[in-house]
Amino acid sequence: MIVLEYILLIGVIVCAVAAPLCKRLLASVIVYMALSLLMAVLWSLLQSPDLAITEAAVGAGVTSILFFLTLKKIRELKGTDDE
Amino acid sequence: MSKDRERARFTRRLTAWVDGEREPKDQTLFVMEQHPPRHVRQSEEEFQRREEDRLRKFFNWYPIAAAVICAVLVAILLTTVMSMPGFGEEDNPINNEVSDRYLEYGAEDTGSENVVTAMIIGYRGFDTLGESCVLFLAVAAVMILLLRDRKNTSELEVRQIERDEAEAMSHEDLILKQVAWVLIPFIFLFAIYVLLNGETSPGGGFSGGTILGAGLILFSAAFGFRRMQVLMNRRRYSAVRTFGLLLYGVLYGLYIFIGANGLPNYLTGMILLIDLAVGLVVACTMYGFYALFSRGEI
Amino acid sequence: MLSDILQNRYAVTAVILFGVGFTNLMLQQNLLRKVIGFNIMDSAIFLLLASLGYIDGGVAPIVGDRGFDPLYINPIPSGLVLTGIVVSVSITAFSLALIQRIYRRYGTIEMRELLERAKKEDD
Structure with a gap:
């Protein structure tokens, strides 16, 4: 169990470092989504299932959808090289 | 008589100002002393150049200052974390009588x-x-x-x-x-x-x-x-x-x-x-x- | 030193996450990435709070008919974080809406161009 904990913690840090370094904004948002999912597993390891349910629905679902819609509105979704 | 009219005018002006119809700049709603401009106004190009210079200087210095602030903040937080009570111990100060009370009587009190x-x-x-x-x-x-x-x-x-x-x-x-x-x-x-x-x-x-x-x-x-x-x-x-x-x-x-x-x-x-x-x-x-x-x- | 870090692993992770998020918030030029950094800071705070309430060998605080016999974790941080997660979504939504308006007005979300264009319009 403790090995899983370490893996998850390191994964969270890696995602957090990688998310803003991605070249395309779409990739950044997807990596942030992965961070949210890892956090949801961490909550259930910390014995707070309420948090796990909410984080899985909110962090990986609603927040990412809002980010995607914003990307669509600011016309960054088509893979452009200039940004 | 004149006082009433004065007040009515004041109210009308105030409502006009609140509604945004008119700016109270040089009306009597508030009076500011007007200084004559202290400097002679420099020419347009001079002004433009100075502004650009300032913006560039800001963009040069901002990342350095921000990085220093971030590093200092993380260092302070890390030293603080090192002296925190251990993770997952039962007699940590956060597990006080409040949580005991909630756990013990919560089901009875609230159903x-x-x-x-x-x-x-x-x-x-x-x-x-x-x-x-x-x-x-x-x-x-x-x-x-x-x-x-x-x-x-x-x-x-x-x-x-x-x-x-x-x-x-x-x-x-x-x-x-x-x-x-x-x-x-x-x-x-x-x-x-x-x-x-x-x-x-x-x-x-x-x-x-x-x-x-x-x-x-x-x-x-x-x-x-x-x-x-x-x-x-x-x-x-x-x-x-x-x-x-x-x-x-x-x-x-x-x-x-x-x-x-x-x-x-x-x-x-x-x-x-x-x-x-x-x-x-x-x-x-x-x-x-x-x-x-x-x-x-x- | 290392044993301290391993002992307080959640708090150390939270501090690193907070630092990464704060650095992004300050140094990124793109407004959307700033928002992502802000969200990472949110996650860091939630992680720290939730890990404070954990007790080794504890179970989730659903009392039922098990009585007070098993060891339960502290329910207070969980409740606080639960409200915090939902509020963080509304903060994110509000800032994204502001970004959309900024894009509609100035046509860019890069900080540098934005400042220059705003300055040009001021003159």
């Missing part, structure tokens, strides 16, 4: 076996009331920023939206539709299960509400805005949202009143009802964000 739900709905319901207001206001603020009407929408945008809709209608997204057809009943079922069983199992208003909102978002994305309009139009949306918040306020007020005065509580499922109200507010918030972001209307 909810899940102590987290008992805490956020029962013991600390005012906190949740404030949070429901925050969600309500967040939707209102996003509405102010993104709601479309005839004044702030150009012809081009309207045509763009119509074209998108026609395209979505002409070749339908088959995979999304089929998957949604299978998944949506289960999502709604799960949401209602989580919402209604917040007392005895993990879940409750916040979790159930977000799942319900996610289900509404999936429905809206898969079957189009038109069909969503049948289920939830603008009037119904604001009615449900306001009803949820008011229901929460009334029920929690009743809850406090009964509890504080030692009256018999005939409504045993009070926590359940309050949870339901929170769930309504949260679900409406989530769906409202999606609708405003995607189309600019509800």
